[in-house]
Amino acid sequence: MDITIHSTFLPHDDPDASLAFYRDLLGFEVRNDVGYNGMRWITVGPVGQPGTSIVLHPPAADPGVTEDERRTITEMMAKGTYAIITLATPDLDATFERLQADAEVVQEPTEQPYGVRDCAVRDPAGNLIRINEIR
Template structure:
């Protein structure tokens, strides 16, 4: 069996803020940007890796979502517990410096974890947790 990860989905409510973070701070390419207003589906990914993408999608696009579900998702997004992603870099300190130089919420500075990895964490504009792990 030959299975790869093609696209992972993260919610967003502010397309321009999401673009500023993923394109301008992380350096990802914008591969698709469809829709309008806050109902935009934006696909981004690392340069040189066209087979792997993140779809930034509006969390309330499903017309069947109830008001209780909408409230729960909004609360989870505000706490950073709804969506998250783990990225990797060879230069954690350099990556951290570049990202934190902008208007982003730093959750954790580069840290050696007791389970053997070194990582840092931010929240994107939608509240999603973005952890970045150093790979050697």
């Protein structure tokens, strides 16, 4: 099989703040920005990797989600326990230095006992972003 990861979805509760975080802070390019019924879906991705994208979506957009589920999702987002993504960089220290002034730091660069050196921050919606160092 020849399978790749094309896109992943992360919720947002403020499209402009998410756009500023992913575009301006992380340096991702905007691939799509679509509005519908007062909601926005923003697709971003790393420059030079057109086949891999993150779709930032409004969590209330799924018609199959009940009001109770929407409330739970919103509460989990606020606590930072709803969504996680792991990114990677060859220079973790420089990346962390750039992020720490504008992102909520969860963990500074750390050598993990399972063999990975990484750090963690939260995006404006509370999504946990772990960043691994490529060795």
